[in-house]
Structure formats: structure tokens, C-alpha cells
Amino acid sequence: MRPRFRPGPQRASRRPAVGLAPAGTALAFEHVGMTFPDGSEVLRDLSLTVGDHDIVALVGASGSGKSTLLRIAAGLTPPTSGTVSAGPGSPALIFQDPTLLPWRTVAGNVGLFAELDGVPRAQRAGLVADALALTGLSGYEHHRPRALSGGMRMRVSLARALTARPALFLLDEPFGALDEITRQRLGDELVRLHLREGFAGLFVTHSVVEAVALARRVGVLSARSGRLVAEVEIPFDYPRTETLRYDAAFGRVARTVSEALKDSFSDRHSKTPDHPSAPDHPSAPGPPGAEHQPGSAGPAGIDDLAGVE
Numbered sequence: 001m002r003p004r005f006r007p008g009p010q011r012a013s014r015r016p017a018v019g020l021a022p023a024g025t026a027l028a029f030e031h032v033g034m035t036f037p038d039g040s041e042v043l044r045d046l047s048l049t050v051g052d053h054d055i056v057a058l059v060g061a062s063g064s065g066k067s068t069l070l071r072i073a074a075g076l077t078p079p080t081s082g083t084v085s086a087g088p089g090s091p092a093l094i095f096q097d098p099t100l101l102p103w104r105t106v107a108g109n110v111g112l113f114a115e116l117d118g119v120p121r122a123q124r125a126g127l128v129a130d131a132l133a134l135t136g137l138s139g140y141e142h143h144r145p146r147a148l149s150g151g152m153r154m155r156v157s158l159a160r161a162l163t164a165r166p167a168l169f170l171l172d173e174p175f176g177a178l179d180e181i182t183r184q185r186l187g188d189e190l191v192r193l194h195l196r197e198g199f200a201g202l203f204v205t206h207s208v209v210e211a212v213a214l215a216r217r218v219g220v221l222s223a224r225s226g227r228l229v230a231e232v233e234i235p236f237d238y239p240r241t242e243t244l245r246y247d248a249a250f251g252r253v254a255r256t257v258s259e260a261l262k263d264s265f266s267d268r269h270s271k272t273p274d275h276p277s278a279p280d281h282p283s284a285p286g287p288p289g290a291e292h293q294p295g296s297a298g299p300a301g302i303d304d305l306a307g308v309e
């Protein structure tokens with residue numbers, strides 16, 4: 001017999017460490033620091049704002065604290081200094097692993113959060129149908145996750161999040177496990193959804209190209225000192241075309257981000273000796289180009305949903 005669902009920490013508690021952001025701001029970190037009990041300082045004096053209807057990408061070396069920052073934004077981990085505030089409502093959390101329930105159909109998975117929130121069946125059906133249509137999944141309602149490709153599973157994860165109409169998406173390398181073409185396609189679809197639904201997003205990625213293609217602004221985290229060492233404005237209007245990635249102007253901006261990332265490995269504010277891990281980011285072609293300056297219920301995680309039918 002499967003264990004019954006009991007709300008776990010990811011859904012049970014509201015975000016006591018997250019204050020209410022002023023109008024026009026979806027998410028704001030002010031002087032945030034994070035030092036774990038073992039003494040490791042992962043983030044230091046980090047300030048970053050994501051406006052309503054803004055998509056900000058975060059790049060940084062492995063271990064630079066990107067996921068920790070998302071966890072702080074979600075209220076899952078309180079910062080040890082500074083403050084974090086967000087707009088009203090719960091953010092949607094999207095991970096590389098779509099965390100679907102294998103015994104449920106696509107429609108059953110997409111409707112899960114609405115079901116747990118007690119939304120009546122008829123209303124839920126409408127929400128599910130809308131979310132399936134938005135993510136190109138109409139016609140797949142009765143499929144099980146095992147019958148879907150990785151890209152389609154990720155669409156299911158996005159569709160499930162959309163049923164809650166979140167004002168803020170927190171995305172942790174959501175497309176990192178997908179092939180390049182699927183990854184590009186889903187990234188472009190995410191932007192289309194963002195433009196249509198109006199949500200804001202904080203998007204963690206290891207790909208400079210993906211960050212520049214999707215975001216309005218890219219933040220670069222220091223490899224060693226946990227600081228935000230650069231914010232690069234991305235000067236391309238939405239909607240962006242698929243071929244933008246091949247433009248010389250795109251290459252110039254991507255190169256600016258890549259160089260900031262490279263510099264982040266030698267951040268002179270570092271308190272520790274050389275970071276042991278090597279950069280695992282693609283660099284981009286072209287000369288420097290863009291501006292470059294430092295600068296309800298819990299969130300929708302379902303790690304604890306085994307047993308939901």
C-alpha cells in the first residue's frame with residue numbers, strides 16, 4: 001500500500017522569511033547573505049530585484065549559490081542576513097526533474113495542485129484544459145508520463161504550475177537535461193507563456209546562450225565569494241525570434257556575459273583559495289557589447305507527494 005499524502009515542508013508552511021514586496025516588484029533580495037551551520041558562506045551581501053513581468057537569468061559556477069538563492073526566494077531556506085520580499089501568492093518552482101506522478105495521466109498530473117488546493121472538479125477541468133492548450137499538450141491528456149519524451153514531461157511540469165496562475169516562476173536549470181533543440185524550443189515557449197500570462201521569472205542556467213536568449217537581464221554570481229558580480233541588460237525586444245541566437249549582436253552580448261562569468265572566477269573579494277571546480281559554461285563569440293554593471297500555501301514542490309492518487 002502506498003503511503004497517503006501528508007503535506008511536507010515544501011507545501012505546508014507559508015514563507016515566513018519572505019516579506020511582501022512593493023507594487024511593481026515580483027522579487028527582491030536586499031543584502032542577502034547565507035552562511036550554513038558548518039560555517040560555509042555561500043552568499044554575501046547580494047541585492048537583486050526582479051520586476052513584475054521581468055525575466056532575470058542567473059549564471060554562475062557550480063557551487064556559487066544559485067540554487068540556494070532560489071530556495072531563499074521560495075522561502076524554503078531563510079537567509080542568515082539581509083531580506084527577501086516577493087509579491088503576493090506562491091511562486092511556482094520548476095526543477096530539471098519534472099517530478100511527475102507516474103501512475104497518473106498527463107491530465108491527472110496537471111490537475112494535481114488544483115486538486116490538493118480543493119478546487120472543485122468542474123473548475124479544475126477548465127484549468128487543466130487551459131494549461132494543456134497553453135503548453136501544446138492537448139490530445140495527450142490520457143498518456144502516462146512514461147509514454148512522453150523528456151521535453152513533453154517538462155511541458156507537463158510547466159502546465160501543472162500554470163494552473164495556479166503564479167505571478168512568479170523560480171526555475172532551476174529546467175531544461176538542463178534536454179537536447180539542444182528541445183531546450184531552445186521550450187525556452188522560446190517559456191518566453192511566449194511569460195508574454196501571454198505576464199508572470200515574472202528568476203531562471204538559473206549554466207548556459208550563457210540560454211540566459212541571453214530568454215532573459216531581460218542576466219545576473220552573474222561570483223564563483224567564490226557569493227556576490228553578484230555583474231548584471232547585464234539584454235537589449236533585445238520580445239518576442240524574440242528563433243534565429244536571434246545567430247545574430248552578431250546576440251554574440252556580442254553573450255560574450256559580455258561570458259567574460260563577466262570568466263572574471264567571476266577571479267573575483268578579488270574571495271575569502272577562499274582558488275575554487276576547485278572548473279567552469280562548465282559555454283562561451284559565446286563576438287566582441288563585447290552590452291551594458292555591464294555590478295549591481296498562501298508553500299511553493300509547488302512535490303518531493304513529498306508519494307501516495308497521491
Ligand SMILES: Nc1ncnc2c1ncn2[C@@H]1O[C@H](COP(=O)(O)OP(=O)(O)OP(=O)(O)O)[C@@H](O)[C@H]1O
Nearest residue numbers: 036038040042060061062063064065066067068069
Ligand atoms: N545545507 C547545506 N549545508 C552546507 N553547505 C551547503 C548546504 N546546501 C548547499 N551547500 C553548499 O552551498 C554551495 C552552493 O550550493 P548551490 O547548490 O546553491 O550551488 P549552485 O550554484 O546551484 O550549484 P550548481 O550549479 O552545481 O547546481 C555548495 O558549495 C554547496 O555544497
